Amino acid sequence: MAYTKETLVISNPSDKLLKVVERLRTHKRTQLEKLRNMKSEEFSRRVILS
Amino acid sequence: MEASYSIVQKENEYRILLTSVNTEVLPAHIQEAIKSRGIDISELIIERISGESTTGQDVLHDITSWVAELFASNPKLIIYYSCDDITPIPSRNEKSGNKNMPVNAYRSRLFTHIFDTYMASHQVSGVTNTPIQLDNYENGVGYSLFFHFIARDIHIDIVEMLKEDILEVSGK
Numbered sequence: 471m472a473y474t475k476e477t478l479v480i481s482n483p484s485d486k487l488l489k490v491v492e493r494l495r496t497h498k499r500t501q502l503e504k505l506r507n508m509k510s511e512e513f514s515r516r517v518i519l520s
Numbered sequence: 521m522e523a524s525y526s527i528v529q530k531e532n533e534y535r536i537l538l539t540s541v542n543t544e545v546l547p548a549h550i551q552e553a554i555k556s557r558g559i560d561i562s563e564l565i566i567e568r569i570s571g572e573s574t575t576g577q578d579v580l581h582d583i584t585s586w587v588a589e590l591f592a593s594n595p596k597l598i599i600y601y602s603c604d605d606i607t608p609i610p611s612r613n614e615k616s617g618n619k620n621m622p623v624n625a626y627r628s629r630l631f632t633h634i635f636d637t638y639m640a641s642h643q644v645s646g647v648t649n650t651p652i653q654l655d656n657y658e659n660g661v662g663y664s665l666f667f668h669f670i671a672r673d674i675h676i677d678i679v680e681m682l683k684e685d686i687l688e689v690s691g692k
Contacts, residue, residue, distance in 0.1 A: 473635060473636050473639040473640070473647070473648060473649055474632050474635060474636055474648070474649040474650075474651065475648055475649065475650045475651070477651040477652065477653050478650070478651070478652045478653070478683055478686075478687075479653045479655060480652070480653070480654050480655065480686065480687065480690050481655045481657075482655070482656065482657070482658075483654045483655075483656055483690045484689060484690045484691045486689050486690070486691075487654070487686065487689045487690040488654075488656065490545070490689065491654065491665060493545070494602060495602070495604075495606070497542070498563070498565065498602060498604060498606070499606060501537060501539060501563070501565050502565060502567055502604075502606065502607070504537070505524070505535045505537050505565060505567050505569075506535075506567065506569060508524065508526075508535070510526065512524070513524045513525060513526040513535075514523045514524050514525065515523075515524070515525045515526070515586065516525070516526045516527075516528075517525075517526070517527050517528070517582065518527075518528045518529070519527060519528070519529040519578060519579065519582065520529075
């Protein structure tokens with residue numbers, strides 16, 4: 471059974487699309503920074519694996 | 521939605537965040553479709569905070585289970601995952617032809633592998649992984665970007681609308 475669709479490949483995306491992607495990447499960097507700075511008690515779930 | 525998870529295993533700490541995507545950047549007709557059906561598109565972000573050991577199957581299993589639980593308990597959730605090349609992968613498995621693969625391509629392949637394995641082993645149906653790859657090369661020089669949408673089949677039309685919009689914006 472196929473759970474994953476065939477990859478949509480877009481070659482040479484337009485500048486407009488790349489600008490949107492750059493905004494998404496900037497947002498992701500912000501979220502990564504947020505994750506790095508979160509205090510342990512702020513997580514909705516925490517686990518320590520042995 | 522907003523949910524976060526911290527996994528610590530010895531010196532390694534992984535942090536995972538599921539956070540709502542700002543859909544206001546999308547065209548009005550897609551925003552309307554999302555809003556009218558109460559769809560929540562959330563981005564999955566996974567980050568290693570410390571440690572350089574190879575990530576074990578138990579950690580991957582734990583992350584997958586947490587995400588799957590959230591997905592199952594939120595019937596209108598669509599997960600968006602962009603495979604980043606912002607952070608490296610320390611101690612990654614380079615035995616099987618992965619050696620020269622960019623980190624985001626590696627993450628994309630791993631993401632699909634984990635998704636397919638989970639779906640098969642838990643006998644889940646009606647959920648689909650839609651990968652999108654942007655190849656931005658000129659004269660053989662450039663980079664690729666990889667994205668995934670995980671959606672229930674009843675929401676696949678929303679993913680199709682997003683795909684069509686990406687194609688349109690890209691002039692394809």
